[in-house]
Every structure is written in C-alpha cells, then in structure tokens.
Amino acid sequence: MRHPQMQPGWIDRPHETLSLGKFPLESGASISDFHVSYVTHGVLDAARGNAVLALSAVGSTHHRLDAWIGPGKALDTDRFCVIAVDAIGNGLTTSPSTSELQPGIKFPRFAIRDMVESQRCLMASLGIARWAAVVGASMGGMQALQWGVSHPDAMARIVAMVPMARTAPWSVAVNEASRRALMADPAWPDGEPAIGWHAWTAIMHVLAGRTPEALARQFDDPQAVPGFIVDRFLAQRGTHLRAVDWIYQTWAYDAHDVGATPGCDGSLEQALGRVKAPTLVIGAPLDLYNPVEAAREAAALIPRAAYAEVPSPEGHQVASGGRPEDAAFIDKAVAAFLA
Numbered sequence: 001m002r003h004p005q006m007q008p009g010w011i012d013r014p015h016e017t018l019s020l021g022k023f024p025l026e027s028g029a030s031i032s033d034f035h036v037s038y039v040t041h042g043v044l045d046a047a048r049g050n051a052v053l054a055l056s057a058v059g060s061t062h063h064r065l066d067a068w069i070g071p072g073k074a075l076d077t078d079r080f081c082v083i084a085v086d087a088i089g090n091g092l093t094t095s096p097s098t099s100e101l102q103p104g105i106k107f108p109r110f111a112i113r114d115m116v117e118s119q120r121c122l123m124a125s126l127g128i129a130r131w132a133a134v135v136g137a138s139m140g141g142m143q144a145l146q147w148g149v150s151h152p153d154a155m156a157r158i159v160a161m162v163p164m165a166r167t168a169p170w171s172v173a174v175n176e177a178s179r180r181a182l183m184a185d186p187a188w189p190d191g192e193p194a195i196g197w198h199a200w201t202a203i204m205h206v207l208a209g210r211t212p213e214a215l216a217r218q219f220d221d222p223q224a225v226p227g228f229i230v231d232r233f234l235a236q237r238g239t240h241l242r243a244v245d246w247i248y249q250t251w252a253y254d255a256h257d258v259g260a261t262p263g264c265d266g267s268l269e270q271a272l273g274r275v276k277a278p279t280l281v282i283g284a285p286l287d288l289y290n291p292v293e294a295a296r297e298a299a300a301l302i303p304r305a306a307y308a309e310v311p312s313p314e315g316h317q318v319a320s321g322g323r324p325e326d327a328a329f330i331d332k333a334v335a336a337f338l339a
Helices: 112-125 139-150 169-183 194-207 212-218 228-236 243-255 268-272 292-301 315-320 324-338
Strands: 016-024 030-041 051-055 081-085 133-137 158-161 279-283 305-309
Touching: 016 112, 030 112, 051 112, 051 139, 081 112, 112 139, 112 243, 133 139, 139 158, 139 243, 139 268, 139 279, 158 324, 169 194, 169 243, 194 228, 194 243, 268 292, 279 292, 279 324, 292 305, 315 324
Parallel strands: 051 081, 051 133, 133 158, 158 279, 279 305
Antiparallel strands: 016 030, 030 081
C-alpha cells in the first residue's frame, strides 16, 4: 500500500482492508490475491442503515471527497457513516504497481463495473443491506451511476459530480494523450517515466483540468519563468501515483458505458432508465475532461434526477473542493438533497 503525502484539507483515518483472494473480472480474467482498501468516517448505526459509499476518481484515493465529509457538512459524520473506498488500480486497492503475482503490464485489464463489484463485496462483508447514498466525483461519479444501473435497489440516493454515463470521445482522446506522454518515455514500462510525467502534468493538470480563466486567476504572471505552470503542478502531484496504474485506470475509464451492463442491450437510455434512486447530477461549465453535456444527458435520462451546474470558471476542478465558493455550492446542494 502506497499512500500519498497528506494534503491540506485531507482527513487522516486508519486504513482498513478487505481480502477477497482471487477476484473474477467481467472479462473472464481474475486478479490474484485481491485486496480492497477503504477508510471509515463516523459510526454505523445499529441497523447499519446510515452508510454512505464515497468513491474515488481516476488517479485519486479515498481522500477525493474529504472536502464534504465531517460534522455539519454534506456528508455529515454525526448522521452518516461514510465509507470511502479506493478503486482498483489506484495504488491502495490492489493495482498493477502493487501486485506481486501479476505485476505491471502482466496485470489484467479491469472495468468500472469491476470496481463496483469490489465495492459490493465490501458492502456484503460489512453487513450493509442498502447504502444511504452512493457519492462520487469524476470517475467516482461514473461508478455511482453504474451502481444505480447494476444494483437499482442498493441505495436510497445517488450523487454524481461531473460524471459520464458513457465516456465521450473527447475524454478518450485526453486519456490517450496522457498515456502516450508516459509510454513515450524511455523508462516505460520498467521504471517511472520522469520526463513523461512532465508531459502528463501539462495535459491533465493544466490543459484538461482547468480553463483559461482559471489559470489566469491562479497565476499572475505565468510567462515569467518558462514552464512555470507545469513545474508548479508537477511539484503538487505527490508520490503515490504510478504510471502503470494511471494507464490501467484510464483504459477502464475509456471503455465505460452503462449501456453495456448485462440486460441493457447496449442502450444508454435503457440502462439509465433502470436507476430507481433519486439522483443528483452536478455538472461544470467548460469541463475540459468530462464534457458537461454528458452530465446533462445523464440527468435527462434518469427518471428521478435533479441537475445542478456549478457557476464557476474552474471546469473539471469544481469537484475537487479546492475553490471555497465551489466547495460551498456543492456542499449546500448535496446537503439539501440528502436532507
């Protein structure tokens, strides 16, 4: 297990692990010696009915939703027991970079539905019959929508921030550019591609992760030093993420389509029509990673969905909790929805 350095606003909680042994994937392959990593905020009530599943985004950890977890916040730990789970391939739950039996590119490819199945196994092990809510941002929001399609009766509410129910061609192109940056480095696949990470940062943290207005606000004079923006974000990247993990998670990201869920006949409309839980979809204008049109489309096709759009120039980063006014907007919207 490889935890990133703690960041301001993150909540330090003891790590817990569920061992599942040989874990079958929807492809027919299996992950050997599989472990699910998670942390718990708050206390389960006697009926085990107050559990909220908090999901991690691509390349992130169980800290992804920490901005909204705690007493008096949207995911109120005086009311809920928030179980924040690490997705397959993030370096904490079993990943290509941590597997001893299937290391690196020997690791089998997995899907977002496999992530959901690993979380369903955790749910069963904890004796939870129904989630009070399933909440996620970005790839976490994609997992949340998949939960609603695959297990319509398993939750009372769904919150999906900046999600896609079916990955857009634009998002696939962004991920492919990021993978090529890493895989073009001579160190790939046997080492960590230092030069590749610089190019990756330019793509993911600067071009796709933010907007021109957001960068203008953040850096007074970004041209004062060549590469200033990229170097700043590279320094903030942390140490837990490994290239092979990013590549495998983005392969799962690219392939995601709730319409491919068994019984949905490839139909996005049929799949999202299966969602029973009231659902809050939150989008962001000028999202240069997960286009806002995908969030609007999902909300329009889910029978009991409400849609909110964060009035912000931050693009995809609105759901990271870094800008106080964006975090407050989301906190208020989610708290009202879960009230």
